[in-house]
Amino acid sequence: MSRWLTRTDRRLWALAWPLMLTNLTVPLLGLVDTAVLGHLDSPEYLGAVAVGANLFSLLYWTFGFMRMGTTGLAAQAWGRRDPFAQTALLLRSVLLAVAIGLVLIATHRPLIALGLTLMEPGPEVRALAAEYAAIRIWSAPAVLCQYTLVGWMIGMQAPRGPMVMLIVANGVNIVLDVLFVTGLGWNSRGVALATVCAEYGAALIGFALVLARRPRGAWPWPALLGRLADYLAILRVNRYLLVRTVTLLLVLAFFTAQGARQGEVILAANAVLITFLMVISNALDGFANAAEALVGEAVGRGSRRRFRAAFGSALRWSLWGSLLLTVVFVLGGRPLIGLLTGIEAVRATAIAYLPWLWLLPMAAVWGFLLDGVFIGATRTRDMQNTMLFAALGVFLPVWWLSQGLGNHGLWLALISLMLGRALGMGWLFLRHQRTGAWFATAP
Structure with a gap:
C-alpha cells in the first residue's frame, strides 16, 4: 500500500495514528x-x-x-x-x-x-x-x-x-x-x-x-x-481560541438544555447520540492534529508547496475517515445505540433521530480539518470569528425558525452550526490562498 502513498501521506499518518x-x-x-x-x-x-x-x-x-x-x-x-x-x-x-x-x-x-x-x-x-x-x-x-x-x-x-x-x-x-x-x-x-x-x-x-x-x-x-511582551504574544494567539471554545461550550449547553425542556427521554436520547459525536471528533481530530503540525511547519518555512501538500493529504484522509464513520453509523447505528442504553424508551427515541447521526461525520469533518489548518497557521482570530458567526448567525436563527419541528429542529440547528463553520472557514481559506495571508502570520 505504501507505494500508493505520497511522502506527505506517510508523514501525515506517522503523526495521525498515535494521536488518534x-x-x-x-x-x-x-x-x-x-x-x-x-x-x-x-x-x-x-x-x-x-x-x-x-x-x-x-x-x-x-x-x-x-x-x-x-x-x-x-x-x-x-x-x-x-x-x-x-x-x-x-x-x-x-x-x-x-x-x-x-x-x-x-x-x-x-x-x-x-x-x-x-x-x-x-x-x-x-x-x-x-x-x-x-x-x-x-x-x-x-x-x-x-x-x-x-x-x-x-x-x-x-x-x-x-x-x-x-x-x-x-x-x-x-x-x-x-x-x-x-x-x-x-x-x-x-x-x-x-x-x-x-x-x-x-x-x-x-x-x-x-x-x-x-x-x-x-x-x-x-x-x-x-519579557512581558513575549507572554502577551502567546496570550494573543490563545485569547481568540478561548472565545471560540467558550462559544462552542455554550452552544452544546444550550443544545442540552433545549433537549431537557422536551423531557427526560429526549434528553437521554440526545446524550446517547452526542456520545457518537465525541467519537467522531476524537477519530477525525487525529488528521486535524497532524495537519496542525505539517501546516505550521510549512508556514514556518514559508513553503507554499509544503502547505498545499499537507492540506491535500489531510483533506483526502479526513474525507475517507468521515465516509467510513458514516458507513459504520448507517449499518451499525441501532446495535451501537443498544450498547449504550438498555432503556427501551430511550433506545427507541434515539433510533428515531438516528438519521441525524448519519449526517454528522460529513457535516463535521470540514470544521475539524480547517481547525487544524488555522491552528497550524496561528490564524486563531479567524477561528473565533467563524465560530461566532456559526453560533449567532446560523445556529440560533435555524433553531428559532425550526422550533415547530421539536427535537428534529434542534438537530437541524446543530448540523447547520457545523456547516456554517465550514462555509465561513472555507471562504477564509480560499481568500488566504489567493492573497498569501497564511505566511504573513509567521513570527
Missing part, C-alpha cells in the same frame, strides 16, 4: 472510575463523581486553547529550524500553565459552588461532589501543563509522547483507584485523589519526554524567560 489512539482512549479514565464506584453499595458516590467529572471537563476544556495555541507556534518554530524559539516557547507556555493553574486553585470555592448550582444535583450528591471537586482542583497546574506539553510535542512532530503520557495516566489511575476505593474504602474521595496523582504522573512523564526532545543549546535564562 490517544484521542480514542481518553474516555478510559472516566470508565475506570465508573467501573470501580459502580460496584459500591450506594449510587450517590457514582453520581458525585459523574457530576464532579463533568464540572472539570467543562472547566479544563475551556483552557484547551493552551494545547492548540502552543501547537501552532511550536510547529512554525520547527519549520523555521529555530531551536531558541522552540525552547523559549516551551518554557514560557509551561510558566503560563502553572500560573493559570494556581489561579484556579486560589479561586476554586466560588467556581465549584457556581458549577454545582448550575448542575443542580441532590443534597447528598452535591455534598460528595463538592468534596470530590475540592480535591480534584489540585490537579489544575498538572492538567494545564499537560496541555502545553502535548501541544509542543505535536508541533515538534513527536506524536507518540502524548500517547505515552495517556498510558501512564491510565495505569496510575487504575492502580490507585483499586487501592484507594476498594482497598482503603475512600469512595469518591479516593477516585479524586487517584485522578490527581494520575495527572501529575502524566505531567512528569511529559516533562521527561520534552526535556529529552528539547533542542540542545546554551541560552541565557533572561532571554529564554523573555
Whole structure:
C-alpha cells in the first residue's frame, strides 16, 4: 500500500495514528472510575463523581486553547529550524500553565459552588461532589501543563509522547483507584485523589519526554524567560481560541438544555447520540492534529508547496475517515445505540433521530480539518470569528425558525452550526490562498 502513498501521506499518518489512539482512549479514565464506584453499595458516590467529572471537563476544556495555541507556534518554530524559539516557547507556555493553574486553585470555592448550582444535583450528591471537586482542583497546574506539553510535542512532530503520557495516566489511575476505593474504602474521595496523582504522573512523564526532545543549546535564562511582551504574544494567539471554545461550550449547553425542556427521554436520547459525536471528533481530530503540525511547519518555512501538500493529504484522509464513520453509523447505528442504553424508551427515541447521526461525520469533518489548518497557521482570530458567526448567525436563527419541528429542529440547528463553520472557514481559506495571508502570520 505504501507505494500508493505520497511522502506527505506517510508523514501525515506517522503523526495521525498515535494521536488518534490517544484521542480514542481518553474516555478510559472516566470508565475506570465508573467501573470501580459502580460496584459500591450506594449510587450517590457514582453520581458525585459523574457530576464532579463533568464540572472539570467543562472547566479544563475551556483552557484547551493552551494545547492548540502552543501547537501552532511550536510547529512554525520547527519549520523555521529555530531551536531558541522552540525552547523559549516551551518554557514560557509551561510558566503560563502553572500560573493559570494556581489561579484556579486560589479561586476554586466560588467556581465549584457556581458549577454545582448550575448542575443542580441532590443534597447528598452535591455534598460528595463538592468534596470530590475540592480535591480534584489540585490537579489544575498538572492538567494545564499537560496541555502545553502535548501541544509542543505535536508541533515538534513527536506524536507518540502524548500517547505515552495517556498510558501512564491510565495505569496510575487504575492502580490507585483499586487501592484507594476498594482497598482503603475512600469512595469518591479516593477516585479524586487517584485522578490527581494520575495527572501529575502524566505531567512528569511529559516533562521527561520534552526535556529529552528539547533542542540542545546554551541560552541565557533572561532571554529564554523573555519579557512581558513575549507572554502577551502567546496570550494573543490563545485569547481568540478561548472565545471560540467558550462559544462552542455554550452552544452544546444550550443544545442540552433545549433537549431537557422536551423531557427526560429526549434528553437521554440526545446524550446517547452526542456520545457518537465525541467519537467522531476524537477519530477525525487525529488528521486535524497532524495537519496542525505539517501546516505550521510549512508556514514556518514559508513553503507554499509544503502547505498545499499537507492540506491535500489531510483533506483526502479526513474525507475517507468521515465516509467510513458514516458507513459504520448507517449499518451499525441501532446495535451501537443498544450498547449504550438498555432503556427501551430511550433506545427507541434515539433510533428515531438516528438519521441525524448519519449526517454528522460529513457535516463535521470540514470544521475539524480547517481547525487544524488555522491552528497550524496561528490564524486563531479567524477561528473565533467563524465560530461566532456559526453560533449567532446560523445556529440560533435555524433553531428559532425550526422550533415547530421539536427535537428534529434542534438537530437541524446543530448540523447547520457545523456547516456554517465550514462555509465561513472555507471562504477564509480560499481568500488566504489567493492573497498569501497564511505566511504573513509567521513570527
